[in-house]
């Protein structure tokens with residue numbers, strides 16, 4: 243039988259937790275512990291992880307699945323990740339970015355403390371003559 247990891251450590255506060263379901267790696271056990279921990283730092287980390295995942299889904303290579311044109315410029319994606327981090331830190335509240343031909347990004351925290359990420363692309367045609 244493979245080795246199972248039953249104890250995880252919160253990545254934010256280091257609190258030790260006994261997991262309900264053992265994980266396959268220590269890394270996964272720590273993920274699980276961070277996920278379940280109720281410390282404030284752990285909550286912020288979770289917001290960042292989830293927010294960054296949403297950024298990748300909506301703007302990264304996977305956004306093609308949603309019918310968007312993926313952004314391949316690393317700096318632009320990094321900027322969006324930075325906005326998520328600063329929002330989790332409450333240094334930014336609501337941020338709107340106009341990413342030229344990639345549409346608009348709206349990143350903010352809702353009243354439940356979750357980070358919302360929205361991408362919108364408007365198809366507008368203007369015909370002249």
Ligand SMILES: [Zn+2]
Pocket residue numbers: 252253254255256257276279280281283284
């Ligand atoms: Zn914690």
